[in-house]
Amino acid sequence: MSARPDLILEMVANPAYLCGAREMINQIAKRVGFPDSQACQIALAVDEALINVIRHGYETRADGRIWVAVTPMVGNGEGADGLRVVIEDEAKQVDPGSIRGRSLDDIRPGGLGVHIIREVMDEVLYEKRGAVGMRLSMVKRLRTDAAAAPTCVPGCVPGCGVSEGNQTNG
Amino acid sequence: MVIAPDGEIGYHEAPAFRIFLRQGFDQKPKRMVADLIGVSYMSTPGLATLVEALQQSKKLSIPLVICGMNDRVRAIFEIARLHTVFKIVGTREEAISL
Numbered sequence: 001m002s003a004r005p006d007l008i009l010e011m012v013a014n015p016a017y018l019c020g021a022r023e024m025i026n027q028i029a030k031r032v033g034f035p036d037s038q039a040c041q042i043a044l045a046v047d048e049a050l051i052n053v054i055r056h057g058y059e060t061r062a063d064g065r066i067w068v069a070v071t072p073m074v075g076n077g078e079g080a081d082g083l084r085v086v087i088e089d090e091a092k093q094v095d096p097g098s099i100r101g102r103s104l105d106d107i108r109p110g111g112l113g114v115h116i117i118r119e120v121m122d123e124v125l126y127e128k129r130g131a132v133g134m135r136l137s138m139v140k141r142l143r144t145d146a147a148a149a150p151t152c153v154p155g156c157v158p159g160c161g162v163s164e165g166n167q168t169n170g
Numbered sequence: 171m172v173i174a175p176d177g178e179i180g181y182h183e184a185p186a187f188r189i190f191l192r193q194g195f196d197q198k199p200k201r202m203v204a205d206l207i208g209v210s211y212m213s214t215p216g217l218a219t220l221v222e223a224l225q226q227s228k229k230l231s232i233p234l235v236i237c238g239m240n241d242r243v244r245a246i247f248e249i250a251r252l253h254t255v256f257k258i259v260g261t262r263e264e265a266i267s268l
Contacts, residue, residue, distance in 0.1 A: 015182035022180075022211075040211070040242045041249075047213050051181045104251045109218035109225075112250050116214060119249050 005069035005086065013054045013064040013089075021068055022047040025085065032072045032080045033142050042083065042140050045120040048113035049087050049136050057091025057134060064091055073139065082122075082141035090133040096126035171199035172262060174238075176208040179216030187216060191223045195230060202227060203265040207238030212246055224256060233257065237265040 009024060011017045022043040029039035050066060058064035067088045075081030101115030118124050123139035171194050179187050194202055204220065206212075220236070227234035235257045239247070247253040259265050 015180075018180055018182055019178060037241065037245065041245060044211075044213055044246060047180060051213065051215065054181070107221065107224075107252075107255055109221045110214070112214040112217060116246070116249055 003071070005071040005084075007070045009068040009070075011066050011068070012062060013058040013060075013066055013091075014062045015051075015054060018047055018050055018054075021050060025068075025070065028070055028072075029083055029140070032083050034083070034140070038140070041120045042085070045117045045138060045140075046085055046087070048116050049138070052113050053087065053089045053091055053134070056094075057089050059092075064089065073141075080142065082139055085138045085140075087136045087138075088129055088133060093128050093132070093134060096128065096134075099126050171197065171201070172203040172205055172266070174205040174208060174262075178211040179209055179219070180211065180213045181215045184215035184219045188219045188222065191219065191226075195223070195226050195232060198230070199232060201266075201268070202232055202234045203262060204234065204236045205238045205262045205265070206236060206240075206243055207262070209238075209243055210240070212243045214246075214250070217246065217250055217252060220256070221252070233268070235259060235265040235268060237262050 007028070009021060011021060025046045026039050026043035029042045030036065034042065046068065050068070053066055054060060069086040069088070071084045072080035073082040073084055099114060101118060102111040104115065117138065120140070121138040122141050123137070125137045127135045127137070129135040173190050173194050175187050175190065177183070191202070191204070202223070204223070224234050237259045238261065239258065244253065247256070247258075257268075259268070
């Protein structure tokens, strides 16, 4: 990590703790200024990244350790202009170039996590972490300009005016 | 048959959801409805479980219908582009009346 993060969560690679990690990210993202729908998706991306560490990095070995570092990004104006989340582990290393989402045309269970991470976050960088483990750095930027407003996703806050606001999909 | 899970369906919870669905299909119902109205959050293991259920439903010729999704859950279906793969309706009543 290049700068000291505001907050670090250290957890073992036990799926039972994923709910706590994603709730923490969800709450911090909302505090930074993301609407509820985007905060939920940032938490989803972090959840997916942690699942990949547990499943593929530690191969479900529950005593491995994972660090989730969170830092609001300070822009030129007042307040934060985004959120940086860095996930580090001591699991097996893989070539960062080999970490790709699979084709979505192939309808089968599994393999969607990397796609979701890249779809939700604005910056995604996988690196080897020294001699052991991997580091995943992710950034999600707050968009306050009017041009960015139509990028609201289904599930945006009520009253946003962009939300589809429709629960059915015949 | 209606399966109505509650709470979050993440990596930790998906195995129990898978068991419920398998037990449901074992009873050879005319139709399988997954009512997600009580589901506040879903990640890809939950999606994967539903994709497995879809494959099972095709194999057994038992239609699978999903209903009751909130916007958060719907968003993950859309990000994964699975919203066009499943039969999704708004309410349990719609799902049962199909």
